Amino acid sequence: MNTLFPIYLKLDQLHTLLVGAGEVGLEKIQALLGNSPQARISVIALEVSDAFRQFISDKPLVDLEQRAFLEADIAGKQLIIMATNNPEFNEEVRGLANKHHVLLNIADKPSLCDFYLGSVVQKGNLKIGISTNGKSPTMAKRIKELLNDLLPEEIDETLNLMSTYRDQLQGDLKAKIKALNAHTENLLHYESDRAH
Missing domain, CATH: 3.40.50.720 (NAD(P)-binding Rossmann-like Domain)
Known part of the structure; x- marks a missing residue:
């Protein structure tokens, strides 16, 4: 583990x-x-x-x-x-x-x-670290290549929009998290569909 x-x-x-x-x-x-x-x-x-x-x-x-x-x-x-x-x-x-x-x-x-x-996948402001717990840097590199191909280039635009939306939200932290979760629920499906 x-x-x-x-x-x-x-x-x-x-x-x-x-x-x-x-x-x-x-x-x-x-x-x-x-x-x-x-x-x-x-x-x-x-x-x-x-x-x-x-x-x-x-x-x-x-x-x-x-x-x-x-x-x-x-x-x-x-x-x-x-x-x-x-x-x-x-x-x-x-x-x-x-x-x-x-x-x-x-x-x-x-x-x-x-x-x-670790290996790192970066698309604009999105950065994903990959760790194999020191077991296989080669496997981490392959996973990096896979994620790099899967993630759409437009993901950074989406992150910027989400940041603006978050800044405009009112209420306490719990209410903001609920609103952001509802807003992003279908977002990754949309980004994935746009990439293909």
């Missing part, structure tokens, strides 16, 4: 540390900035791939230092993402993250992670 609690983080209000700037580091920073372009990310790496440098070249909120990781790098960070292929080093950082009460993700090591970077 998947007991993970899904949350959506405002990465522009947090400070993330990414350790590693190779192929996996590039994948991680692309995911972070793809979902949150204003994320503040500090990157520490002994080796930096050309592709990584190229990707961050126009990203002013990404700070890259090519050097060895230090415990002091954790100061002021709320998240650490490890993109290294060094089990001993990962274990060491696991201990430091615990000591400093910072959430940690280690690429391809679910047992050492406090959180996972």
Whole structure:
């Protein structure tokens, strides 16, 4: 059973540390900035791939230092993402993250992670996170592709209309929820029919 609690983080209000700037580091920073372009990310790496440098070249909120990781790098960070292929080093950082009460993700090591970077489907303001509890990122990717194809592009227009409608509703929270539920009951059927 998947007991993970899904949350959506405002990465522009947090400070993330990414350790590693190779192929996996590039994948991680692309995911972070793809979902949150204003994320503040500090990157520490002994080796930096050309592709990584190229990707961050126009990203002013990404700070890259090519050097060895230090415990002091954790100061002021709320998240650490490890993109290294060094089990001993990962274990060491696991201990430091615990000591400093910072959430940690280690690429391809679910047992050492406090959180996972799941697959994400996004259509405008609609964002759906997909988790396999660390069991199969490949399956999550396939489900992402399926949902991406199923959800109509026009869903964002509908979300904007619903936001306007919600703002115009009168009454207490319970009355508003009842009105919104009644209004959206047939909405997804309509959107699905429009897509086909």
